[in-house]
Amino acid sequence: MEEVVAKEEQLGEDSGDKLAFPSICSLKLVNLPKLRSFYSGNLTLECPSLSDLWRKNCTNMHTFSSRLLITPKLSNIWADGKTLKVGESKLTLDYYAKTCPKFEQIIQETVTAKQLSNPTTAAATLRVFFHDCMVEGCDASVLISSNSFNKAERDADINESLPGDAFDIVIRAKTALELACPGIVSCADILALSTRNLVKMVGGPYYKVRLGRKDGLVSQASRVEGNLARANMSMSVIIDIFKAKGFTIEEMVALTGGGHTIGFSHCKEFSSRIYNHSKTSETDPGMNPMFAEALRKVCANYQKDTAMSAFNDVMTPSKFDNMYFQNLFRGLGLLASDHALVTDPRTKPIVELFAKDQNAFFQAFAHSMEKVSVVGVKTGRKGEVRNRCDVFNSIKTD
Ligand code: HEM
Helix, strand or coil, X not given: XXXXXXXXXCCCEEECCEEECCCCCEEEEECCCCCCXXXXXXXXXXXXXXXXXXXXXXXXXXXXXXXXXXXXXXXXXXXXXXXXXXXHHCCECCCCCCCCCCHXXXXXXXXXXXXXXXXXXXXXHHHHHHHHHHCCCCCCHHHCCCECCECCHHHCHHHCCCCHHHHHHHHHHHHHHHHHCCCCCCHHHHHXXXXXXXXXXXXXXXCCCCECCCECCCCCHHHCXXXXXXXXXXXXXXXXXXXXXXXXXXHHHHHHHHHXXXXXXXXXXXXXXXXXXXXXXXXXXXXXXXXXXXXXXXXXXXXXXXXXXXXXXXXXXXXXXXXXXXXXXXXXXXXXXXXXXXXXXXXXXXXXXXXXXXXXXXXHHHHHHHHHCCCCCCCHHHCECCCECCECCCCCCC
């Protein structure tokens, strides 16, 4: 069977240009390897009650309906064991194939040039993308600049250290894309694809990025707190923060290791581990003493010179690999939250696995990044394609 409703024997209620199935509430399409679509005729397909849709082992099925599809109640889609939110299910790999065929090429050229001239760009962009997705979803809300009426996400204290290189790469790509295909490509998609390409460029795994995100209409500093982990939080709180966004402990460990195998942290983020740590010890006893001593020298003047910082992965700082996990066992974790991964019994076995097996880490990271990349995405009228990535298209004054 290639389609469920054949064009010639339309089984629904045919009312002119619409084909309606008013009473279907859930639909399971299972083990239909030849199935290409549910319906490929020319009518609009309307399923007003459909809320759940399962698809399993229908490897040839790439579209549900070739024409307009009206499913106002559709909220759950299970595709080959994965649960997709509706917005996410509307994203596609080839979203810009017709409207902006040069999209991928422009991103690739921009990313390559920037990373080669500024090797800190990859870590910068990965962190900014992660911070974007965890607050309001992957909708480029973190790129918005504050104005007199609105303190934007970017100016929340946890975001103050977000590196300029990431914002710069999006501006560069957006400028090139607006010349090639004006008004088509969202800032959220630019950030998502640039991140993937940069991760790959520094040696990390490839993962698929589905496209079609719209840019968000809300960006408020006051909505950031509680969505992002801080280095001094307990492991239970960190786990809960990730869980609230749908991530398992293993996914949290993979993502954190992926984020911290590159890039750097400012001294203030780990100063309590190297100065006046406790009444009995000047430095954190969990930290390798030579490492602690070296950090104390680097950070000696950190309160005045606030730019002072250290690599997150001291052994291979610019290479995306599993060294971060190996480091943790040597007391070379930089942040308290990094070190906690190897002391907490819930995360230690995962760190052991990733330290031993880089493939297992890469697979878990790739899978987790695919998941991060679709958190809270907005499609259709729930967002816009911004003209400039740092301002909404219309100024809000309330
Ligand atoms: C346990 C959860 C996490 C905590 C507590 C945490 C905290 C931090 C802190 C405090 C910094 C230093 C920022 C600075 O001083 O400028 C940092 C850097 C960084 N984080 Fe995380 N992070 C976490 C998870 C993640 C995740 C899941 C990712 C991405 C997938 C990520 C990506 C990065 C990157 C790439 C940097 C380096 C940025 C740069 O070099 O510019 N982090 N993180």
